Every structure is written in structure tokens, then in C-alpha cells.
Amino acid sequence: MPELPEVETIVRDLRPRLRGEQVVHVRLGHPSLIRYPGPTAFADGLTGATTGGLRRRGKFILLELRGPRLVTGAVLVVHLGMSGSLCVVEAGVAERPHTHLALRLRGGGELRFVDPRRFGRLLLGAPDELVRLGRLPTLGPEPLGPGLPDAWWQAALRRSHRPVKALLLDQRVVAGCGNIYADEACFRAGIRPQRRADRCTRAEASALGRALEAVLWTAIANRGSSIASYRDGLGARGSAQRALAVYGRAGQPCSRCRAPLRGTVVAQRTTVYCRSCQR
DNA sequence: CACGACACCTGCCGGC
DNA sequence: TGCCGGCAGGTGTCGT
Numbered sequence: 001m002p003e004l005p006e007v008e009t010i011v012r013d014l015r016p017r018l019r020g021e022q023v024v025h026v027r028l029g030h031p032s033l034i035r036y037p038g039p040t041a042f043a044d045g046l047t048g049a050t051t052g053g054l055r056r057r058g059k060f061i062l063l064e065l066r067g068p069r070l071v072t073g074a075v076l077v078v079h080l081g082m083s084g085s086l087c088v089v090e091a092g093v094a095e096r097p098h099t100h101l102a103l104r105l106r107g108g109g110e111l112r113f114v115d116p117r118r119f120g121r122l123l124l125g126a127p128d129e130l131v132r133l134g135r136l137p138t139l140g141p142e143p144l145g146p147g148l149p150d151a152w153w154q155a156a157l158r159r160s161h162r163p164v165k166a167l168l169l170d171q172r173v174v175a176g177c178g179n180i181y182a183d184e185a186c187f188r189a190g191i192r193p194q195r196r197a198d199r200c201t202r203a204e205a206s207a208l209g210r211a212l213e214a215v216l217w218t219a220i221a222n223r224g225s226s227i228a229s230y231r232d233g234l235g236a237r238g239s240a241q242r243a244l245a246v247y248g249r250a251g252q253p254c255s256r257c258r259a260p261l262r263g264t265v266v267a268q269r270t271t272v273y274c275r276s277c278q279r
Numbered sequence: 280c281a282c283g284a285c286a287c288c289t290g291c292c293g294g295c
Numbered sequence: 296t297g298c299c300g301g302c303a304g305g306t307g308t309c310g311t
Binding site: 081082083098115116117118119160161162166267268 | 281282283284285287288289290
């Protein structure tokens with residue numbers, strides 16, 4: 001559910017509400033979401049900690065923390081999985097089902113992580129240490145910010161025999177792209193998702209990189225997609241689903257050529273593309 | 280090593 | 296109305 005634009009939206013919304021707060025109480029839900037350390041050390045480390053900056057890395061949310069039981073550089077790491085949401089509410093607000101973490105803050109707010117399917121993850125520690133311990137994956141570069149140069153995309157595609165879409169979904173290649181924006185980027189670049197990466201021209205590789213940047217920036221400007229249960233950091237629905245060109249539109253006319261969009265499966269994921277606009 | 284298949288969960292939607 | 300199958304934005308693990 002949440003890809004880079006959704007996670008970015010949540011981080012932007014929550015950042016001002018989390019800076020310089022103190023955690024006065026911790027409540028955990030299902031323990032299996034706590035991936036590091038164990039639930040007891042996790043709760044103890046958070047209790048009494050002071051919050052700092054909030055940032056995004058790929059689809060991960062990182063909240064900087066300082067506390068008596070925390071190593072320097074410690075962060076609370078949150079991955080939303082397919083169905084997770086993160087928001088700050090007033091402490092008195094009724095708790096939704098599947099709330100797996102509630103941090104009561106001295107200022108009267110409460111940071112809540114809700115995740116019905118429990119595909120999400122929570123970790124506590126210094127990011128480089130968590131990677132070294134094998135608790136966090138090594139991620140590829142961020143596709144936004146300065147953006148990745150054409151030569152980078154050309155090299156990445158040339159190196160792989162996999163379908164272009166499989167590359168876009170691989171977080172070790174580039175961090176943050178998921179199923180929606182992989183399809184959207186392929187459409188915008190005029191490349192079929194199932195096309196073998198190393199059979200793309202250099203111009204197509206460059207176009208793919210620029211297309212991914214464009215669809216991600218557009219989605220961020222729209223505050224993320226709002227398919228199904230997505231909520232941004234304020235608990236409201238996003239609006240980018242109206243802007244999607246292909247995702248969720250199998251059988252509907254292509255916005256560019258009016259031919260019916262084709263639904264299929266690529267890299268084990270539902271995929272939609274236009275047979276005439278994408279080659 | 281690189282890749283594909285599958286497992287992990289609950290909720291929701293459409294069809295019968 | 297109610298039940299059931301199918302499907303969902305992600306990723307870790309296992310086998311080839």
C-alpha cells in the first residue's frame with residue numbers, strides 16, 4: 001500500500017508534531033512486528049526517550065531518538081508493509097483495532113502504528129548497526145532528491161536479464177518504488193513492464209529514470225494514493241489515485257490512445273499496461 | 280549469484 | 296442476507 005510518495009507524505013505531516021517530544025508511556029500490540037531488539041528492550045529503550053528529526057529512507061520511516069537506554073544515533077524504524085498507517089492523535093482518542101504501537105507523548109499526543117495485516121515492521125537502534133545485524137536490508141539509492149543520472153539507469157538496466165518491472169520493484173536497485181509507481185513509470189516511459197531490462201536502449205533507460213521521478217513527484221504533490229485503506233499522517237485519504245494512468249485500470253481505455261489497457265502478471269505482481277503505447 | 284515461487288496476514292468486494 | 300473465493304500498495308526465505 002504505501003510506496004515512496006505515501007511514506008514521504010506521512011513523514012512530512014508528522015515531522016512538526018514529533019520534534020522535541022518526550023515518550024512518557026509505551027504500549028505494544030502484537031509482538032511479532034517488533035523485529036529488533038526483543039519487545040522488552042524495545043519498550044524500555046523508547047520509554048523516556050526524546051524525539052528528534054523524522055526522515056524517510058526508501059519505504060522506511062526513521063524517527064531520531066535520544067534516551068538513557070539508547071545508543072547514539074538510535075532511531076525508531078517503521079515499515080508500513082501493505083496495510084500499515086502511522087499517525088499522531090490526542091491521547092484520549094479511541095484506539096483503532098490492530099494498533100501495534102502507541103507512544104504517549106508529554107505534550108498530550110500519541111503516536112500510533114496500526115497494521116491489520118501485520119506485514120509491517122518496527123525496529124529500534126542505529127541504522128548502520130541494524131543493517132550489519134541483518135535486521136534491515138541494504139537499500140539502493142533514492143530516486144529523488146537530486147535524482148539519479150541517466151548513466152546510472154543505463155548501467156542498472158544493462159546489468160539485468162529480469163523484466164524492467166522486477167528491477168523497479170527491487171529495493172536493492174532503487175529504494176521506494178512499489179507496484180503502483182512501477183506500472184506508472186513504465187507507462188510514462190513507453191516501456192512494457194515485462195520487457196527484459198538489458199534489451200532496453202540507453203535512451204529508454206534514461207526515459208525510465210525520468211518517468212519514475214515524474215510519477216513519484218506527482219504523487220507526492222497529490223499527497224499519495226488513496227486506494228483502499230491508505231491514510232496520510234493526518235488520518236485523511238490521499239488523492240493521487242485519480243491521477244494514476246494505468247494502475248487499477250485494466251480494461252479501461254488508455255488515456256493516450258484509447259485502446260483498452262491490458263492486465264497481466266509480471267514479477268508475481270498485478271500489472272497493467274497499454275499494448276500500443278508501450279513496447 | 281540471480282532469479283522465480285511462495286509464504287506471511289486480515290479485510291473487502293463481487294458473485295452466487 | 297450470507298458465505299466463499301479471490302485479491303490487495305511488500306518483502307523474507309527457500310529452492311533451482
